[in-house]
């Protein structure tokens with residue numbers, strides 16, 4: 001099992017060691033988008049480096065999380081749980097969320113249409 005907390009710190013340290021950006025948040029978001037685009041292009045063109053490009057996306061997300069002081073492993077676990085509790089039904093042919101799990105109150109709430 002991957003230790004995301006350690007991986008996040010290792011990715012950050014590699015950035016520092018290699019002289020990459022760890023302060024410009026706008027740049028990190030742009031570079032993350034760039035990696036998503038590279039992964040899409042690899043998939044679209046059936047290139048053999050799709051897995052590596054998806055790894056780049058995860059690496060940038062973990063690095064950005066460390067820069068921002070966010071524990072991404074914890075956030076992923078909380079969000080996966082929240083998603084598992086959401087309830088959906090088909091409304092006019094569209095899968096629509098009808099109940100949202102309120103993490104703060106630990107209970108379901110009606111979902112507000114957006």
Ligand SMILES: [Mg+2]
Pocket residue numbers: 035038052053056
């Ligand atoms: Mg790449």
